[in-house]
Amino acid sequence: MxxxxxxxxxxxxxxxxxxxxxxxxxxxxxxxxxxxxxxxxxxxxxxxxxxxxxxxxxxxxxxxxxxxxxxxxxxxxxxxxxxxxxxxxxxxxxxxxxxxxxxxxxxxxxxxxxxxxxxxxxxxxxxxxxxxxxxxxxxxxxxxxxxxxxxxxxxxxxxxxxxxxxxxxxxxxxxxxxxxxxxxxxxxxxxxxxxxxxxxxxxxxxxxxxxxxxxxxxxxxxxxxxxxxxxxxxxxxxxxxxxxxxxxxxxxxxxxxxxxxxxxxxxxxxxxxxxxxxxxxxxxxxxxxxxxxxxxxxxxxxxxxxxxxxxxxxxxxxxxxxxxxxxxxxxxxxxxxxxxxxxxxxxxxxxxxxxxxxxxxxxxxxxxxxxxxxxxxxxxxxxxxxxxxxxxxxxxxxxxxxxxxLKLDTPSLVDKLSRIEGKLKAQQRAFGRIPEFQQGGLFSARIAERQCRRCEENIRDTRNQFINLQKIAASSEEEQHLLFLRIFAEEKTLYDEMFAKGHLSERAYRKLIYSLELQTEAIRHEGQLPRFTLHFLWLERWQITLLNFLENLPMTRRWARYWNALQTAKDYEEAWGRHQGNIHILAYLDELSQTESIRPQVIEKVRSHYRRWHDSARARIDNTTEQFAEFVATMQEQLAERLILHAEREAITEQAQAGFLAAGVAQTMLKNLDTQIYEQSGVKLAVAHLHLDPLQLLSKVPVFRNISPEEGKLIMNYLKTRMFPAREIILKPGDSNDSLYLIVHGVIRVSRLEQEYDKDVATLMAGDFFGEEALWQPISSTTTYRTVTPCSVYELCREDFEKVQILRHPQEKSSKCLR
Incomplete structure (x- = not known):
């Protein structure tokens, strides 16, 4: 050995x-x-x-x-x-x-x-x-x-x-x-x-x-x-x-x-x-x-x-x-x-x-x-x-x-108020549990009564401490900060429940909780709300610029489109979660205004912030719905599937704990449900509905209706991605146009000047196109094309179109190839 x-x-x-x-x-x-x-x-x-x-x-x-x-x-x-x-x-x-x-x-x-x-x-x-x-x-x-x-x-x-x-x-x-x-x-x-x-x-x-x-x-x-x-x-x-x-x-x-x-x-x-x-x-x-x-x-x-x-x-x-x-x-x-x-x-x-x-x-x-x-x-x-x-x-x-x-160990007035309020809630919950002792008739009534008196005294003392501290805050600013901390805690509880029930993916849940942490720290340490917590405008602009650049490069185009679609899906899920949280908090504020003696102006200031956040989240949801209706429907289907699967999982767990289901059978069933829940989680299943296939878009244009897949791939190499923000004019009367535009996402309103007023004549959405005549010769626009929502379009200019024609039919003139 x-x-x-x-x-x-x-x-x-x-x-x-x-x-x-x-x-x-x-x-x-x-x-x-x-x-x-x-x-x-x-x-x-x-x-x-x-x-x-x-x-x-x-x-x-x-x-x-x-x-x-x-x-x-x-x-x-x-x-x-x-x-x-x-x-x-x-x-x-x-x-x-x-x-x-x-x-x-x-x-x-x-x-x-x-x-x-x-x-x-x-x-x-x-x-x-x-x-x-x-x-x-x-x-x-x-x-x-x-x-x-x-x-x-x-x-x-x-x-x-x-x-x-x-x-x-x-x-x-x-x-x-x-x-x-x-x-x-x-x-x-x-x-x-x-x-x-x-x-x-x-x-x-x-x-x-x-x-x-x-x-x-x-x-x-x-x-x-x-x-x-x-x-x-x-x-x-x-x-x-x-x-x-x-x-x-x-x-x-x-x-x-x-x-x-x-x-x-x-x-x-x-x-x-x-x-x-x-x-x-x-x-x-x-x-x-x-x-x-x-x-x-x-x-x-x-x-x-x-x-x-x-x-x-x-x-x-x-x-x-x-x-x-x-x-x-x-x-x-x-x-x-x-x-x-x-x-x-x-x-x-x-x-x-x-x-x-x-x-x-x-x-x-x-x-x-x-x-x-x-x-x-x-x-x-x-x-x-x-x-x-x-x-x-x-x-x-x-x-x-x-x-x-340095006096860093001295708590602020807001921290003192929140600490006492937390203690008060704990004491009230303990007081509510005392009747449970007496159920069954085996617990001493004398001991229960003594505990009730002790809890009532503690609650009364703590409430007096809270009222005295509130009086120290001469202005409503400290009271507003305390209310924000209470509201953020309530909102976090809601997100915890939504995540536990499968309403939110793990990534969206973490992002929303992190947003609340930033807001809580800003209120506690700086006395004001941060400018951004979920959507940093400078970062969003930088991402749009980078993705536009990458989508115009043949080597990174496919990756950039997928990343853009994935980011859109993630933003929608975050906006949906924040929207649900805002609705809950607005209702909670209405309840507080009726049940607690909080200054009305304080509640109104907090309510105004949540209304603004609610409108912002709703606008993001509406914007995504207008551009990607199929995607939103798929996301809602996934949510419904997760809710059903979680309900089944809870029922099986209860039956296993009660002994109705054998441990091995329950484990197998739960494992299968976990697999299905995992497959329905996140946003990747819905991403496929965010992008229209360029070949499908090309096939809707009469001049490209009968092209082969190989010819379509050749044309795709010359498509340039253009991103337009909402309410931007793409073409107006008098502009010289030499490009075909294929709408990938968004809504474009077409209007014509009649009797000194713009009259809407058409609405173009994802899958539509305009400007196909410009592939043959430059034309002067007679109408205005204005984006209603942020839009993504493919552009094929006449010069690139002629190059494609020469590559496809080197022996023929480009102007006769597809007529």
């Missing part, structure tokens, strides 16, 4: 002992209220004094497999866990400031720290820059926990998490680039430029590899049957496979690839993963990250030399340089970002917390532990551990006091 080598057995035993030590350290940390990482380092230092522990660990550190374990297992785990929990949609809206803080901010931090360390110490410039790079990696765990407790704006939390993620990735890439240059002792000009090129190649290459791997595995997950084992196995393969492919196969950044994979997986949720798998992955990777985090800090403490005091001067200079460089990066770059368009400003108090809460942690320690063949490895290890402990013990333990001094 073969046994593994003794060194491997010792390695497994040591890992188990370290895990056990980390578990006890966490219990101690919670008891004495010290940061968990600091306790781990201190415990590691203590264990290192025992030879029976330190000797095997020294052999472990010197073994060939130790650095690869750090690089191939622990680092990807930490990076993926950080990326997986990011809000991908919020990340998309804050990506520009995140990248500004992460990449230029990192380079600025490295430069400032490196120059300061080089100038004030005996280290040469390459070594100083390497040390600055390692200490530029930040750990946002403490500050994120604080911000969540303070109910800070979510965009700010995502900004810090995203900046830390990409900052750490960029620091790891920069370390890998600078380290080989350290042996030279200086940076030649060509080496510097090569380093910049290498950084860009690794950074962008990692993004491409991660995104490509995520797309492949995502497609595979959609094709395969929903199974927890398959899904989890593929996601683990995706994480470490992307790292190895990027790092070892293509020599780009593996950690960047892992970061992109984590963001992609986190954004999939139920669209590609089953709910059970997604919840399990959240807990699984959170645990793995905690294990990696604990092992790195313990190993750091075990590796620390007790002669660290010899580097006291260097440590002091490094810490001062680290503090000053971070201050310049945070305050300087946030000031610049506050001037960027479409970016809400970051208050100086939050910038201060971002600065002081920028701790150093596991990533910096993992990088310094991999410097096994570096001449100054021991010195760097002592300095980095000292800097990490300083941030944990000094900055970490004073962060709460800073929060209190």
């Amino acid at each position: 073969l046994y593994p080598p003794s060194s491997f057995i010792e390695f497994v035993i040591l890992i188990l002992l370290l895990l056990f030590t980390a578990t006890l350290s966490l219990a101690v940390s919670n008891r004495i209220h010290l940061p968990f990482p600091a306790v781990l380092v201190l415990v590691g230092i203590l264990l290192a004094q025992f030879e029976m522990v330190s000797q095997p660990l020294q052999e472990l550190f010197l073994h060939d497999w130790f650095p690869p374990i750090l690089l191939l297992i622990l680092l990807p785990t930490l990076i993926f866990a950080a990326a997986f929990k990011l809000d991908a949609r919020q990340l998309g809206y804050t990506l520009l400031p995140i990248l500004i803080l992460a990449v230029p901010g990192l380079l600025l931090s490295i430069t400032l720290m490196g120059i300061a360390i080089w100038y004030f110490t005996s280290l040469n410039l390459p070594n100083a820059l390497l040390l600055g790079t390692i200490l530029s990696a930040t750990d946002p765990v403490a500050i994120i926990a604080l911000f969540k407790r303070l109910n800070a704006p979510k965009r700010l939390i995502v900004l810090i998490e995203g900046e830390s993620l990409f900052n750490n990735v960029a620091a790891i890439i920069a370390t890998a680039i600078i380290l080989p240059m350290v042996s030279v002792g200086h940076f030649p000009s060509d080496t510097l430029w090569q380093g910049v090129e290498t950084f860009a190649w690794k950074f962008i290459g990692g993004i491409v590899v991660g995104w490509a791997m995520a797309l492949i595995i995502g497609w595979l997950l959609q094709q395969l049957e929903k199974n927890t084992f398959i899904e989890i196995s593929l996601t683990i393969l995706l994480v470490y496979g992307a790292f190895l492919l990027a790092e070892e196969g293509l020599e780009v950044s593996g950690v960047m690839a892992v970061a992109i994979v984590g963001i992609a997986l986190g954004s999939w949720e139920q669209s590609k993963l089953s709910p059970l798998t997604y919840q399990y992955l959240q807990q699984f990777w959170k645990y793995l990250a905690q294990v990696a985090y604990a092992l790195i800090f313990l190993l750091t403490g075990l590796s620390l030399h007790l002669t660290i005091w010899k580097h006291g001067g260097l440590v002091a200079i490094v810490i001062i340089a680290m503090l000053l460089s971070r201050a310049i990066v945070v305050y300087g770059l946030t000031a610049i970002m506050n001037w960027l368009p479409y970016q809400r400003p970051i208050h100086w108090r939050y910038s201060t917390v971002m600065y002081w809460g920028s701790l150093r942690g596991a990533i910096a320690l993992a990088m310094v532990l991999t410097l096994d063949e570096f001449a100054l490895a021991d010195t760097f290890l002592d300095v980095v551990i000292s800097a990490v402990l300083f941030t944990l013990l000094v900055k970490g333990l004073t962060l709460n006091k800073l929060i209190h001094w």
Whole structure:
């Protein structure tokens, strides 16, 4: 029988002992209220004094497999866990400031720290820059926990998490680039430029590899049957496979690839993963990250030399340089970002917390532990551990006091009102449950009566607190903000019910909930509603421009048309969901005006906003209905099918729980229903009704009625897509026209000037055409063609028509070919 080598057995035993030590350290940390990482380092230092522990660990550190374990297992785990929990949609809206803080901010931090360390110490410039790079990696765990407790704006939390993620990735890439240059002792000009090129190649290459791997595995997950084992196995393969492919196969950044994979997986949720798998992955990777985090800090403490005091001067200079460089990066770059368009400003108090809460942690320690063949490895290890402990013990333990001094822990009047109102609702619900105790006659009437009196007193006290706080709000503005928060909570409850019943797809539900989150945060933190939450006008204009450009390119025309149709379908579903929510809230406001003592002007202001949103959503629905009647009918059929399938599923579940259906039979029936529900979900089934086939449009024109499919495909290459907004004139009397127009979507009104007034003479819709005479010779328009709704048309000009004729009949004149 073969046994593994003794060194491997010792390695497994040591890992188990370290895990056990980390578990006890966490219990101690919670008891004495010290940061968990600091306790781990201190415990590691203590264990290192025992030879029976330190000797095997020294052999472990010197073994060939130790650095690869750090690089191939622990680092990807930490990076993926950080990326997986990011809000991908919020990340998309804050990506520009995140990248500004992460990449230029990192380079600025490295430069400032490196120059300061080089100038004030005996280290040469390459070594100083390497040390600055390692200490530029930040750990946002403490500050994120604080911000969540303070109910800070979510965009700010995502900004810090995203900046830390990409900052750490960029620091790891920069370390890998600078380290080989350290042996030279200086940076030649060509080496510097090569380093910049290498950084860009690794950074962008990692993004491409991660995104490509995520797309492949995502497609595979959609094709395969929903199974927890398959899904989890593929996601683990995706994480470490992307790292190895990027790092070892293509020599780009593996950690960047892992970061992109984590963001992609986190954004999939139920669209590609089953709910059970997604919840399990959240807990699984959170645990793995905690294990990696604990092992790195313990190993750091075990590796620390007790002669660290010899580097006291260097440590002091490094810490001062680290503090000053971070201050310049945070305050300087946030000031610049506050001037960027479409970016809400970051208050100086939050910038201060971002600065002081920028701790150093596991990533910096993992990088310094991999410097096994570096001449100054021991010195760097002592300095980095000292800097990490300083941030944990000094900055970490004073962060709460800073929060209190900045008055960020003081709730606003709106938060106080909403908290008391929530408490009041909870007490009223508890009071309503007391009669349930007495059902059956076995519960003491005396105890029930005493509980009723206690609940009534609590409700009365809470209501008095609420009334007193309302009196503090001299104006109706605070009351209006509170009402908005109540309304948003009610609207969210409605969307939850619609999603649970299958009325909304998972993608539309998430978009609507995200819109409510933006509105809630804007009211709570800024005291006003955001300009846009669902439909950003500048983004819609940019998308229309891009799609028009792509539809005119033969290589991307088919993809652009499909994407345009898919986007239209998604917009319709969002508008329908918002329309249903607005109707519900308007009725809810009418009920509040009758049952609660809210100022009428406050209710009217809130009602006016919802009326406007209702009209906007209704206009979008009507616009889509006018242009794509078949699509809307298909969407409604899908909704009806989902409602029926969900009702059947509920009935089968109830029968199985009652024991009427056998477990195996019920499971099979539910599985079939889930498959049918999945097939009816989303908008892809309805997309086919959004576009008319160009060949069908051409066949309606007399001159093209008898063309073959091959000739039709030839003509399609010359069709140009034109997009017109509503109420735009395409042709007017006197305009020279030399094109045929085929209407793909929209409504066009034809009018003629009669007795100084425009008289409508025709209405053209999808499938109609006009201007066919212009294919033979230029004509002067005698009527006005004006769009009623946004329109999409194909245009075939006479010049292109003649080219087609020559290609089809090279021996004949184009003017005689089709007559």
